[in-house]
Amino acid sequence: MKLANKVALITGAGSGQGAAAAKLFAAEGALVTAVDINEAAANETAKQINAQGGIAFAMRIDVASEQDAEKMVAATIDRYGQLDILYNNAGIEGEPNYLSNFSIAGFDRVIGVNLRSVFLSMKFALPQMIKQRGGSVINIASVGGVNAQKGGAAYCTAKAGVIMITKVAALEYARYNIRVNCICPGFIQTPMMERIAAMSGIKDPKVLERGNAIGRAGTPEEIAKVGLFLAGDDASFASGASFLIDGGLML
Ligand code: NAI
16 A cells, blocks of 8 residues: 555545545545535545545535634644645636636635645645655646636636745755645546536537547546655655646647
8 A cells, every 4th residue: 555654634525636536545545634615525535435444534624714724734633643645636717707807706716725725735734744754745736827728817827826836845845855746637527627618618528628639538536646646655756846647638
């Protein structure tokens, strides 16, 4: 097992990529804290992990909230005594509007959930990792953080920020044996991708997949496997990097 005796805190664990990562990490021996703003969904992920013989507990957390970010880190350390892996995955797509029509509240919320959250959770988790002299942080950015997309004034900007804050944190904390990396997924089959297709007036989400060299969308499990690599010792020399896992979309 690749994550035996490791403790992993996973945000957005109630759906899509977060749920897949929580289940894979638990199957690889990690003790998991599954947090999500959707409490029932987080509970379901934890229930499934425990039913499979893994160990997990769930919390309702809004990752954009300072109090909640502090609470999820404290609860994890309280329950398991350590924190080895922070998987910042929670995110929202926001509204599809062009910049001049984008609502100010909508902009703030996307920045809050997709970027401020990553700052907050690292701010609260890093002191514990420093104490332990090691840890792995994985931030889920997006191809949208590398290339501009119409309607992406908030989303693309937040995800570009995730890529940069990953580099800053990697540089600042490498001396404590803490690695910080991010994954930039392309189209992944999750409820978010279905919502994006619907917002764009696309009836069949498969239309989105045709732009990929590989010719299909990825699965949440395919991203979780990259997360597993980054979380564990196999990635001992990887830090500050962005892993573009997009089926060739950016080619
Ligand atoms: P999803 O919508 O299936 O899952 C996101 C989860 O985050 C949901 O369970 C949701 O309740 C939770 N969440 C939303 N706001 C939250 C908050 N304030 N606090 C805590 N939890 C919150 O979406 P998916 O696809 O699994 O997304 C995961 C990450 O991957 C996101 O950061 C997304 O931006 C990113 N991504 C997704 C792509 C895709 O094609 N699906 C492509 C590139 C990046």
